[in-house]
Amino acid sequence: MEATNHIGFIVAAYAAAFAVVGVLIAWVMLDYRAQRRKLADLELRGITRRSATMRSERTMEQAKEEA
Amino acid sequence: MALADFANPSRFLTFANRAIPWLGGVTLIAFAFGLNQAMVAPDDYQQGATVKIMFLHVPSAWLGMLGWGVMTIAALGTLVWRHPLADVAAKAAAPIGAAFTFLCLVTGSLWGRPEWGTYWVWDARLTSELVLFLLYLGVIALWRTVEDPSRAARAAAILTLVGAIDLPIIKFSVDWWNTLHQGTSVFRLGGSTIYPTILIPLFIMAVAFTLLFVTLHVAAMRNEILRRRVRTLRLMQASAAS
Numbered sequence: 001m002e003a004t005n006h007i008g009f010i011v012a013a014y015a016a017a018f019a020v021v022g023v024l025i026a027w028v029m030l031d032y033r034a035q036r037r038k039l040a041d042l043e044l045r046g047i048t049r050r051s052a053t054m055r056s057e058r059t060m061e062q063a064k065e066e067a
Numbered sequence: 068m069a070l071a072d073f074a075n076p077s078r079f080l081t082f083a084n085r086a087i088p089w090l091g092g093v094t095l096i097a098f099a100f101g102l103n104q105a106m107v108a109p110d111d112y113q114q115g116a117t118v119k120i121m122f123l124h125v126p127s128a129w130l131g132m133l134g135w136g137v138m139t140i141a142a143l144g145t146l147v148w149r150h151p152l153a154d155v156a157a158k159a160a161a162p163i164g165a166a167f168t169f170l171c172l173v174t175g176s177l178w179g180r181p182e183w184g185t186y187w188v189w190d191a192r193l194t195s196e197l198v199l200f201l202l203y204l205g206v207i208a209l210w211r212t213v214e215d216p217s218r219a220a221r222a223a224a225i226l227t228l229v230g231a232i233d234l235p236i237i238k239f240s241v242d243w244w245n246t247l248h249q250g251t252s253v254f255r256l257g258g259s260t261i262y263p264t265i266l267i268p269l270f271i272m273a274v275a276f277t278l279l280f281v282t283l284h285v286a287a288m289r290n291e292i293l294r295r296r297v298r299t300l301r302l303m304q305a306s307a308a309s
Contacts, residue, residue: 035293
């Protein structure tokens with residue numbers, strides 16, 4: 001009796017929980033893919049952590065020489 | 068390997084890549100078991116089947132507070148030790164904590180309507196929980212407004228420490244004020260007032276939700292570290308080009 005009276009509230013609560021958890025999981029997964037894609041894109045253009053460091057060092061050396 | 072070694076972002080990434088599939092698997096098993104136990108748990112003698120909403124509402128409320136607790140510890144790491152991984156941990160926890168606080172408010176509303184005859188009442192417990200949700204939104208907005216991550220981290224850390232005052236208010240609101248929300252019934256002196264046939268499924272669901280929080284937090288921290296790497300590379304590229 002009680003269950004049939006309030007079944008809508010119970011279903012709505014569980015639906016809300018599945019929706020919120022689903023959105024959180026999707027957000028984390030999509031964000032991960034997006035960041036990986038951006039890093040891969042930079043790597044394709046030859047920009048890696050090492051190359052970027054070397055380039056900035058080279059730029060500083062050039063600046064010193066010019067000075 | 069000591070726990071402090073994970074404070075290195077590169078080591079944390081290695082750890083996260085290994086741990087996330089395992090954490091995800093254990094979380095899935097815990098939820099399968101927990102949901103099964105929640106469905107077969109008997110109805111409450113007064114509330115009937117609506118007590119099943121408790122298996123979502125109570126863990127969500129705990130995780131909403133846990134999220135802010137994690138951010139508070141991370142805020143101390145940011146302000147005292149200025150550790151970048153503390154910034155990452157705080158930023159990654161905010162949307163997850165906000166989502167669980169939102170879920171707590173929604174499921175509480177859906178539980179309140181059949182039990183109290185209203186979706187919402189401005190009592191101390193409900194209002195302090197809403198304040199926590201608004202604080203989460205404030206911190207997320209702050210992170211998005213300030214472009215420099217280290218400056219944003221310091222501002223967010225101060226707001227987090229101030230906002231931590233809300234945690235004991237939420238916890239003790241039902242003791243300090245006369246509220247429509249029920250008093251403490253799980254962790255209390257003299258033992259829980261909930262019968263074990265309902266209390267045990269509640270604990271299993273709480274463990275499942277906590278595992279979900281940990282999995283999502285580790286994954287979101289990994290994303291944030293990668294985002295910072297992308298930002299650093301772009302900045303270095305721009306400075307090298309100019």
